[in-house]
Amino acid sequence: xxxxxxxxxxxxxxxxxxxxxxGRYIDHEIGTKSCRLEELDEKSVLAALAFPxxxxxxxxxxxxxxLYDIINRHRxxxxxxxxxxxxxxxxxxxxxxxxxxxxxNRIMLDSFDLIGFSMQHELLYTNILNMLDLSxxxxxxxxxxxxxxxxxxxxxxxxxxxxxxxxxxxMVIGDGEEIIIPVLEKLSGCxxxxxxxxxxxxxxxxxxxxxxPSRYKYYYTGEGKIERIxxxxxVKKATVTDLDSHSIVTRPVIPNIKAVHDRYAxxxxxxxxxxxxxxxxxxxxxxxxxxxxxxxADQCLQGLSGTGYDEISFLSLSTSDYxxxxxxxxxxxxxxxxxxxxxSLPSLRLDSFGLKMAELVQKGRKTGLTFAPEAxxxxxxxxxxxxxxxxxxxxxxxxxxxxGWEKIKLYFMIGFPGETEEDIAGxxxxxxxxxxxxxxxxxxxxxxxxxINVSINVFNPKPFTPFQWAAQEEADILEKKxxxxxxxxxxxxxNISWSSIRRSRIECALSRGDDRLGKVIYDAWKAGARFDxxxxxxxxxxxxxxxxxxxxxxxxxxxxxxxxxEILPWDNVDIGIKKRVFLAGxxxxxxxxxxxxxxx
Amino acid sequence: MExxxxxxxxxxxxxxxxSHLDIINIILRAMRRAGIPAKYTEGFNPKxxxxxxxxxxxGVESQAEYADISIIGDISxxxxxxAMNEKLEGKIIISDARDLPAAGIKSLMGQVDIxxxxxxxxxxxxxxxxxxxxxxxxxxxxxxxxxYGIEAVYTGDSPEDILLLVYxxxxxxxxxxxxxxxxxxFLQGLESALKSNDxxxxxxxKKELYILKDDxxxxxxxxxxxxx
Numbered sequence: 112x113x114x115x116x117x118x119x120x121x122x123x124x125x126x127x128x129x130x131x132x133x134g135r136y137i138d139h140e141i142g143t144k145s146c147r148l149e150e151l152d153e154k155s156v157l158a159a160l161a162f163p164x165x166x167x168x169x170x171x172x173x174x175x176x177x178l179y180d181i182i183n184r185h186r187x188x189x190x191x192x193x194x195x196x197x198x199x200x201x202x203x204x205x206x207x208x209x210x211x212x213x214x215x216n217r218i219m220l221d222s223f224d225l226i227g228f229s230m231q232h233e234l235l236y237t238n239i240l241n242m243l244d245l246s247x248x249x250x251x252x253x254x255x256x257x258x259x260x261x262x263x264x265x266x267x268x269x270x271x272x273x274x275x276x277x278x279x280x281x282m283v284i285g286d287g288e289e290i291i292i293p294v295l296e297k298l299s300g301c302x303x304x305x306x307x308x309x310x311x312x313x314x315x316x317x318x319x320x321x322x323x324p325s326r327y328k329y330y331y332t333g334e335g336k337i338e339r340i341x342x343x344x345x346v347k348k349a350t351v352t353d354l355d356s357h358s359i360v361t362r363p364v365i366p367n368i369k370a371v372h373d374r375y376a377x378x379x380x381x382x383x384x385x386x387x388x389x390x391x392x393x394x395x396x397x398x399x400x401x402x403x404x405x406x407x408a409d410q411c412l413q414g415l416s417g418t419g420y421d422e423i424s425f426l427s428l429s430t431s432d433y434x435x436x437x438x439x440x441x442x443x444x445x446x447x448x449x450x451x452x453x454x455s456l457p458s459l460r461l462d463s464f465g466l467k468m469a470e471l472v473q474k475g476r477k478t479g480l481t482f483a484p485e486a487x488x489x490x491x492x493x494x495x496x497x498x499x500x501x502x503x504x505x506x507x508x509x510x511x512x513x514x515g516w517e518k519i520k521l522y523f524m525i526g527f528p529g530e531t532e533e534d535i536a537g538x539x540x541x542x543x544x545x546x547x548x549x550x551x552x553x554x555x556x557x558x559x560x561x562x563i564n565v566s567i568n569v570f571n572p573k574p575f576t577p578f579q580w581a582a583q584e585e586a587d588i589l590e591k592k593x594x595x596x597x598x599x600x601x602x603x604x605x606n607i608s609w610s611s612i613r614r615s616r617i618e619c620a621l622s623r624g625d626d627r628l629g630k631v632i633y634d635a636w637k638a639g640a641r642f643d644x645x646x647x648x649x650x651x652x653x654x655x656x657x658x659x660x661x662x663x664x665x666x667x668x669x670x671x672x673x674x675x676x677e678i679l680p681w682d683n684v685d686i687g688i689k690k691r692v693f694l695a696g697x698x699x700x701x702x703x704x705x706x707x708x709x710x711x
Numbered sequence: 712m713e714x715x716x717x718x719x720x721x722x723x724x725x726x727x728x729x730s731h732l733d734i735i736n737i738i739l740r741a742m743r744r745a746g747i748p749a750k751y752t753e754g755f756n757p758k759x760x761x762x763x764x765x766x767x768x769x770g771v772e773s774q775a776e777y778a779d780i781s782i783i784g785d786i787s788x789x790x791x792x793x794a795m796n797e798k799l800e801g802k803i804i805i806s807d808a809r810d811l812p813a814a815g816i817k818s819l820m821g822q823v824d825i826x827x828x829x830x831x832x833x834x835x836x837x838x839x840x841x842x843x844x845x846x847x848x849x850x851x852x853x854x855x856x857x858x859y860g861i862e863a864v865y866t867g868d869s870p871e872d873i874l875l876l877v878y879x880x881x882x883x884x885x886x887x888x889x890x891x892x893x894x895x896x897f898l899q900g901l902e903s904a905l906k907s908n909d910x911x912x913x914x915x916x917k918k919e920l921y922i923l924k925d926d927x928x929x930x931x932x933x934x935x936x937x938x939x
Contacts, residue, residue: 123725133728133769139802141740365740368733419740419798450743451751 115157115222117148118212126209131199134368135166138214142364142418144180145215146189154187156299159213159223159260163230163238164644166194170366173376173426174266175229178287180360188295191215191223192364195238196245198642204245211245220246224298224306225261227283230268233621234614234644236275237636239264243278250278250633252325258305261298269322270348270395271574271681274621276324277629281312284684285320285348285395286381288357293318320349327683329626335667337625337678345685354381354400359407361414374422374455375414379407379439383428387485388496388700389524391573392428394693395686404435408442415447424455431460431468440471457481461507470514477515482507483522486530487538494529494700496577501541508545512552518562521545525592526570526584528697529704535592539599546604561604567596569615573622574681575688577696582672583619586612611646617654620668625680628668631657713750713783715811716791717819717931721774721804722767723916731766737803738778738795745794750781764819764920764931765826765881768895773917775827777819777931779811812938819931824883825859825921828894830875830901831866834910838865838873844904845875852900856880857892872913875901878921 118126127133146155160179162169169175175192182190191213196204204211211220220226226246228239240250243262249255252262264275265283272282283290297314301307315321330338351357359377366373382399383392411423423443427433440454454472459465461482469480484504486492492499511519523538542565550558569589572581584592589612597607621628631654638653658665673679675694682690722734729737739759742749749759760781767773786794788808795805832841842863849858859878866872879892894915902912921928924937 120725127728127770134730134733137725137728139725141737141800141802367729367737369736373736416744416746419743421743449748451757 115148115151116219117222118209118217118219122209123217126200126203126207128203130203131197132368135194135197136200136214137367140170140364140367142362143215144183144362144364145191146183146186148216148218151189152187154299154302156188156225156295157218157223158182158188158190158295159193159218159220159226160190161193161220161226161228161239161242163195163228163235163242164642165197167366167368167370169194169229170364171370171372171376172229172231173378174287176360176363177357178227178291179364180362181288181291181357182295185292185295187299188292191218193220193242195242195642198648201241201245210247211242221248221260223260225263225295228262228264228266230264230266230275232644233268233274233618234649235268236621236632237640237643239275240278240633240636241641250636251629252278252280257308261306261308261311267391267395268622270391270684270686271622271624272322272324272684273329273626273680274624274628274632276327276626277633279324280308281315282322282324283320283349284322284346285686286351287320287349289351290318290320290349294321318349319347322346322684324626327626329680331625331627335663336674337680337682340678340683343683345683347685348395348687350398350687351381351400354378354402355406359402359410359414361410362417363414365418365420372424373420374424375411375418375420376424376426377407377411377414378402378427379425379430379436380427380433384432385429385498386496386696388494388577388696389485389527389570389573390428391576394575394688396428397687399432401433401435404433404439405442407435408439408446411439411443412446415443415450415452421451422453422455424457426457428458429460430456430458431462431465436468437471440468444472461511462503463506463510466507466510466514469511477517479518479520480511480516481520481522484541485522485524486527486534487523487536487541488534490703491527491530491534491537493703495527496696496700504541505544505548508548509552512549512561517553517557517560518564519545519549520564520566523565523567523596524570525567525596526589528578528581528700530584530592532592532595535595536599539596542596542600542605546601550604563605565600565605565607567593567607567609569610569612571615571619571622574679575686575693577693577700579623579679579693580673580675580677580697583616583669585670586616611649613651614643614646614649616665616669617643617651620658620665623668623673623680625668627661627663631661631663634660712785713781714785715779715781715813715816716786716788716808717777717779717811717935718788718791718795718808719806719932720776720778721772721806722776723772723774726803727770727772730769731763734776734803735761735763735778737799741795741798741803742780744798747786747791747794748783750783762818762820764823767826767917771828771894771915771917774806775917775919775930777823777920779816779819807932809932809935811935815938816935819920821883822922822934823881823920823931824923825878825928826881826892826917827919827921828877828879829914829916829918830877830898831872831913831916832875832905832910833869833872833913834905834908835871837871837910838863840908840910841873841875844908848901848904851904852897854892854897854900857890876918 301311332338380401382396634657640653642648751757764777922934
């Protein structure tokens with residue numbers, strides 16, 4: 112057997128004494144696929160798939176499920192999962208001197224050959240550092256020993272690798288499914304004995320999507336902007352050309368405790384052809400790739416009978432654009448007849464086709480609809496390239512509420528480039544008009560059940576969008592805009608929720624940051640920052656202190672408009688869309704904003 | 712056709728860290744995997760017709776969990792056991808199952824009077840010390856009412872181990888007793904009493920459930936004979 116450290120059951124029991132939701136830290140789920148401990152030998156390559164959030168959030172993550180499935184279908188590779196321990200568990204672990212361990216075989220993380228972190232968003236960065244530290248590993252790559260596991264990360268936030276580059280041996284940009292096995296093969300080729308990390312990095316450096324931070328050096332000008340990045344070569348993102356060449360995961364791990372999504376999640380399409388100018392997912396996941404509806408339906412039915420889920424969710428960025436949607440719904444619903452299956456369709460457009468589909472899956476009980484106008488005024492929807500007119504919106508509302516829906520969730524953003532108080536008034540007005548149209552469309556007896564939930568988020572300029580140069584609006588102005596909307600909508604029927612402005616600013620700085628932010632993230636973590644995405648745990652002081660200590664300011668990254676000729680921190684990543692295309696989109700948006708003002 | 716089945720299952724090892732509700736969901740999903748269609752409730756939000764016995768606290772193992780389920784179709788208890796155990800992949804084990812009469816059966820929650828717990832205590836001269844302790848503990852912790860019985864038996868595994876069997880009244884038995892046996896409280900008291908005697912609790916296991924009939928203890932399967 113391989114020489115690996117594990118945590119004994121006796122120690123686990125001691126550790127879990129008095130811990131909240133101990134089910135987070137055990138395995139015994141249906142669908143686990145790791146090698147058993149006694150099967151591991153010298154040839155085995157052990158990969159830990161680390162999700163820097165709690166079990167309930169991480170387990171349903173589709174990317175994690177896909178990679179876990181692929182690795183474990185390729186022996187001698189074996190993947191195990193690990194999640195961020197909640198605050199109480201971290202305290203207990205530190206107090207008892209017990210390191211972080213995987214769920215399946217309770218292998219101590221520093222016994223793995225490779226640890227791969229999922230970076231879904233920037234507010235998980237401190238959790239990654241914390242998990243490395245709990246594993247007994249140095250967070251900073253250059254301080255780690257040659258015998259330590261290779262540390263890597265992937266996921267949407269990795270598209271700007273710079274902020275986390277000092278902690279990672281390598282990063283994966285783009286789709287992971289065709290990259291992971293070649294990487295593990297290279298790792299295994301650097302055996303037997305201790306892995307020669309330098310040789311390994313050299314071996315994988317040619318693979319598509321592999322970004323090796325130690326190969327890049329950022330130079331800065333006196334005023335703090337990037338002067339040049341060396342070498343000038345770019346890393347091309349990895350792209351799976353044919354989604355159908357990989358079956359969906361038909362035997363996913365089913366969480367034992369209640370997860371954020373307790374359903375069978377299926378990706379029907381990757382990428383989005385819409386081109387909303389604020390939406391990073393809409394660009395980084397291009398080109399649009401669809402699964403074949405007939406094949407997919409078979410796989411869905413297999414997955415449903417293999418998991419026992421009573422709900423299936425068809426995921427994509429724009430479900431209405433999936434060509435075989437009606438066929439897929441009918442095939443899956445028909446194949447599961449008499450089994451009380453419910454189907455959910457996030458990201459539908461609220462037009463006649465979308466409503467027809469929603470009606471198809473919500474037969475009898477109409478649970479709710481989600482709808483994202485994003486901005487209230489036509490002018491602003493043109494600026495952000497959200498292709499939707501007010502007439503279309505109202506038509507959607509009329510037909511939804513006259514067909515029996517009573518609940519709707521609306522998504523808006525504030526702080527877009529060129530946004531004026533009139534646009535904000537436009538958002539409040541639109542909410543008002545939606546509320547009154549919805550009430551009128553409902554029969555009198557049902558009006559008191561009308562429920563409109565409005566979610567308002569702060570606009571974050573993101574890398575690889577036409578708005579990547581734009582400044583995030585200052586906090587005090589954003590606050591004023593929030594208040595305008597709050598006071599401008601009816602109390603009756605409407606509930607408003609919003610994201611934290613101050614947290615959005617940190618998130619924005621991290622997402623547009625350069626490689627100097629590694630130190631800021633490190634110091635913020637040292638000062639106690641973790642679970643930054645959890646409202647109750649976000650510690651603004653830790654962050655502002657850390658920015659200050661490092662003689663920089665979140666505003667430099669968040670609230671500054673980056674120059675069109677400026678070198679951007681993520682310029683060494685190539686997603687297949689040229690910078691000038693984004694710039695043209697940005698200029699078009701600004702043009703739309705100017706023209707409209709002049710026209711008034 | 713439809714029928715009802717009563718089954719018994721165990722929840723041991725790390726599964727003790729899962730809540731009652733989690734276990735219910737795991738069993739319902741296994742039924743769907745096994746293709747055993749549950750009968751659903753009528754109404755707006757249909758739910759499978761299944762009832763479980765009294766829940767145990769998080770962190771306590773059990774070899775005596777019971778549930779009654781309504782099933783569409785005809786499946787023998789033996790087939791139910793093997794189909795479910797295959798789909799539960801050894802995580803939860805269904806140890807027994809019986810047909811239930813179509814009507815007239817009280818729910819498990821409304822019927823079970825006593826839960827039996829086995830507590831293994833370890834330490835030097837544990838058998839001797841525990842015998843003395845046990846009686847005193849019941850009165851000391853004011854457990855006289857909720858405890859139906861308590862006995863200490865040798866496990867045969869180790870001379871340092873002794874098994875303490877505790878029979879506690881459940882909520883259902885309230886007409887006999889003012890108080891309901893609370894395992895947590897009992898364990899707390901036991902632990903501190905053991906500590907001063909250099910003894911430790913090694914394992915806590917729910918062993919069986921009983922229904923009292925004419926002062927005889929019948930388990931949830933035995934009681935079914937009364938309905939024949």
